Amino acid sequence: MNKGFRWYIIGMVILINMVNYFDRTSITYASQYFITEYGLNAKTWGEVLGFFGYGYAAGAALGGTLADKKGAKFVWLLVASVWSLVEIFTPYAGDIGIAAFGGSALLGLAVFRIVFGLAEGPTAAISSRSLQNWSAPKDRGFTAAMALVGVPGGAMLGAPVSVGLLVLLGVKGSFLFLGVVGFIWILIWRKIFTNMPENNKWVSSEELAEIRTTKDMLTNEKTLDQSMHNKVPWYEFFQNRTLVLNAIGYWCFMYINFVLLTWTPKYLQDVFHLQYSSLWYLGAVPWIGATITVLLGGKISDKLKVKTGSLRIARGGFAAACYVFTAISFFVIPYLESYQSILFMLFVGNALNYLPNSVHWSAPVDIEPDKAGTFGGITHGIANTSAVVGPTLSGYLVYNYGYPSIFYAAGCVITVGIIAMLFVGKKRESIQLETGMSN
Secondary structure (H helix, E strand, C coil): CECCHHHHHHHHHHHHHHHHHHHHHHHHHCHHHHHHHHCCCHHHHHHHHHHHHHHHHHHHHHHHHHHHHHCHHHHHHHHHHHHHHHHHHHHHHHHHHHHHCCCCHHHHHHHHHHHHHHHHCCHHHHHHHHHHHHCCHHHHHHHHHHHHCHHHHHHHHHHHHHHHHHHHHHHHHHHHHHHHHHHHHHHHHHHHCCCCHHHCCCECHHHHHHHCECCCCECCCCCHHHHHCCCCCHHHHHHCHHHHHHHHHHHHHHHHHHHHHHHHHHHHHHHHCCCHHHHHHHCCHHHHHHHHHHHHHHHHHHHHHHHHCCHHHHHHHHHHHHHHHHHHHHHHHHHCCCHHHHHHHHHHHHHHHHCCCCHHHHHHHHHCHHHHHHHHHHHHHHHCCHHHHHHHHHHHHHHHHCCHHHHHHHHHHHHHHHHHHHCCCCCCCCECCCCCECC
């Protein structure tokens, strides 16, 4: 028996989230190929990037509920198989559109991007569902952060990985390679993962006791066992102010995330004329700090919860404070001239944006652990409509007003997030001192 097997599971979740982002960023670094091959411009390319969001939002909302009903393992294997297959055939999407949709390459790209988003959409929700089953309540913030570190980590490494694969294998070869990596992960996951640690032969009784402890819980938090005995309907989400405001705050966070993910490489190429020889490492700069702060934020939030006894301070207040400085960072960028100073400010702004990321996943778990998939999925589904709005609006703004406008828009959006998170939670909770296994 392995006393720390849950960390292998967390490691595999981090890995697939990174692969997920490699798959996602590959098209942004290959943007010039698609634009040239199919005669697109900034506006239509923004639409192509935004098509992903339609499927992504739907997949996020539905995937969490499906994970709660069918189990996270089933959903993992299903969606990872679909997105890996779509990744392999994405370079042919325009040609398929020309052949199958009346000569429209744009429609072919739209279909592939929507299906790709639909498959990748459930990832965050099923990560939350998986790790909720495998983590102790006292570690919820940090565990959520561990799962989420694969997101900025994947985006950061996506620059050298995507550029390296494009240089070595070309566009079609790079997409094929990434799709195959996804299928390899599926084979390993199928063998080692179970929905509950109680059913896993590699989990010791000592480790299971650690996972099911109620140490340092607040009185209004629930254990997984308690939550499983409460039949809470999905629509309860929309009757809970904290959950709704948390989703709005997360939408604003995700808007920043998708704008940086989809437009940073093109921005650096168009404005500063950077080539692959420098883009492979400069494209990673905005994400370096985020890979660290996403972990720190989970720890800070959990410590604030124990120290203050207040979920309002530990979750909403913490997030709002971080977003204030995120907004300042993006409002400053249009006044900078060198790409070095702009990259530094993107580094700072994105690091601050990611610092409270785990808060948005901890909040649904704090309220109803057994609905971590459903409520997390609804949260993610709402937030991921920004995957449509962010890239599409940015394309429109760039086409009509130039690149500075996308940074002003980002600052305005995150300001809305500040207001929303200030009203998450509304009362002080006391610490539950009882320890041990839940009944």
